[in-house]
Amino acid sequence: MRIFITGWKGQLGQALQQALCDECVAGCDLPEVDITDRTAITRAIAEFAPDAVIHAAAWTDVDGCARNPGRAFRVNVMGTRNVGHACSRINAAVVYISTNEVFDGSASEPYRESDPPQAINPYGQTKADGEWFLRRLLAEHYIVRTAWLYAPNGRNFPHRIVELADERGALRVVSDEVSNPTYAPDLAAALAALIHTGAYGVYHLVNEGYCSRYDFARAILRLSGREHVPVEPIALADFERASTPPPFAPLANTAAAALGIVLRPWEEALEEFVRQKTQPDE
Ligand SMILES: NC(=O)c1ccc[n+]([C@@H]2O[C@H](COP(=O)([O-])OP(=O)(O)OC[C@H]3O[C@@H](n4cnc5c(N)ncnc54)[C@H](OP(=O)(O)O)[C@@H]3O)[C@@H](O)[C@H]2O)c1
Secondary structure, eight states, X not given: OEXXXXXXXXXXXXXXXXXXXXXXXXXXXXXXXXXXXXXXXXXXXXXXXXXXXXXXXXXXXXXXXXXXXXXXXXXIIIHHHHHHHHHHHTTOEEEEEEEGGGSOSBOSSOBOTTSOOOOOSHXXXXXHHHHHHHHHHOSSEEEEEEOSEXXXXXXXXXXXXXXXXXXXXXXXEESSOEEOOEEHHHHHHHHHHHTTTOOOEEEEOOOBSOEEHHHHHHHHHHHTTOTTSOEEEEOGGGSOOSSOOOSBOOBOOOHHHHTTOOOOBHHHHHHHHHHHHHSOOO
C-alpha cells in the first residue's frame, strides 16, 4: 500500500514510520508543508498518489488551543478539511487521528464509538469539527480516537513526570482526570492492521484499561526507580490551566476489537517504554 502521513515527525508519525516499514510510505510536517496551506498540502499528497493518508498532524498543545482558539481552528479544522479535500480529489482513503477530548467526561463508563461527541474545550471541539468535515468529504474514512499518547521521542506526560520528580523531589498530580495511557508504537501497529481492513468507520484505539493521572504518575515513578518521590493527589479544580480536560474520558475499543485489533494493557506498554528509555545506548 502507498501511505502518506501528515505530522510524520510527531510522536505518532515517527512510530508509524516504523510500524509501516513494509509499506511504501511518505509524509510531511512543518516547516516544509503546512496543512493550513491548501495548495501545498494538496500538491504534497497528489504528488505521492497514496492509497491512504494517515492524518496525524494537529496542534496538540491543549492549553495553547484554549489560549488561541483561532489558531486551533485554522490548524485542526481547516487543515483537516484541506487534507480531506486533497484525499477526495485522488480517491485516497483517510485515517484521521482524533481524541478522547471530543467527549465531555461526564460519563460513568468508558466512551464507546457510537457515543455522541460533546467537547468542553477548544482542542476537543476543533478535533470534533475535523471529524465532522472528514465524514462529509469522504466515505472512505477511518476516524480513530485515542488518548494520552506517549512515545520515546516526544514531550509527553511520562517525560514531564520524570523531569519534575528530578527537579523538585515531590509532585502534586490530579487524581480526578481519568483516561487510557496509550503507547504510540502500539497505536501505530494497530493502525497498520486497521488500514488493511477496508472497514471504514469510527474506532477507539487505546491501550487496554484506564487510570487517573495520579495513578499514571505513580506507575511511571515506580517503573523508573523513583518510587521514593512523594506524590500528592490533587483535584482538577486545584490545578490552574488554560484548558478544561474532560474528567472521566476513557475510551472503550469495541469496533476494532470486533476485527481482532486489541492493544495490550497500558501497564505492560508503560513497562516496555521505561525499559527502553533506561537501557544504555549500545
Ligand atoms: N498527544 C496526545 O496525548 C494525543 C491524544 C489523543 C489524540 N492525539 C492526536 O493524535 C495525533 C498525533 O499526536 P502526537 O502526540 O503524535 O502529536 P505531535 O507529537 O504534536 O505531532 C503532531 C505533528 O503535527 C505537526 N503540525 C502541527 N501543526 C501543523 C501544521 N499546521 N501543518 C503541518 N504539520 C503540523 C507538528 O509539528 P510541530 O511539532 O512543529 O508543531 C508535529 O510534528 C494528533 O492528531 C492528536 O490530535 C494526541
